[in-house]
Amino acid sequence: MVADALAAHPVIGLPWLWLSPSLAGESPEGRGLRLAASGPGWSGAIRCGLPLPLASESLGAIVLQHVPGEGPGEAAALLEECVRLLVPGGRLALLALNPLSPYRLRWRGRRLIARDPIVWRRRMADAGLTPEPAAQGIGPQWSPTASPTLQSAAGLRAAFLQRAEKRAVPMTPIRPRLPLAIAEGVPAA
Known part of the structure; x- marks a missing residue:
């Protein structure tokens, strides 16, 4: 699922960013950077905090996987940084x-806030992204085995996937004004 999200941008070849709770598992193929939460910042190929040392509008896709957050200010700062890094048309x-899942008891006390x-969606819209109208439920629902199908809302699934896109407002062309027509025989002054 993460590999699909990272390859979601229509322009092939743009780099991606994956922020996750740990570096366990393999990173997908392609040009990209995977960072894991490490104290107040991120670690991986580079060790940094916000703002990330990446060029503005340089990424085609960003995946935020169970990112830690102490409050709305930290989440808002991370989303604003994602908006800065995404190219127009880039996907988050x-x-x-x-938070409605019975599995929330498994991850209590791990600095993950649901x-x-x-x-x-509101935070994404406030940061300047256009979120999809509904999240998709993923992971197990009542049994410990994960369901391979996505659900059209979070429901009671263990986690959810919320997608958003950075859209740029195109410039509106302004038509040139025609010169003012003055009827013949009428004095101008």
Whole structure:
């Protein structure tokens, strides 16, 4: 699922960024950077904090996977940084824990804070992204085996996927004004 989200941008070859809770597992193929939460910042190929040392409008896709957050200010700063890094048309995929899931007891005390998909959609819109109208539920629902199908809302699934896109408002062409026509025989002064 992460590999699909990272390859979501229509322009092939743009680099991607994956922010995750740990560096366990393999990174997908392609040009990109994977960073893991490490104290107040991020570590991986580079060790840094916000703002990330990447060029503005240089990434085609960003995945935020269960990112830690102490409050709305930290989440807002991270989303604003994602908007800065995404090219117009770039896509953001947020994988977050579902606060309504019975699985929330498994990850209590691990610095992971669960928020409703509506809260994340509002934060994305406030940061300048255009979120999809509904999140998709992913992961197990009542049994410990994960379901391979996506669900069209978070429901009681363990986690959800909320996608958003950075859209640029195109410039509106302004038509040149025609010179003022003055009727013949009328004095101008």
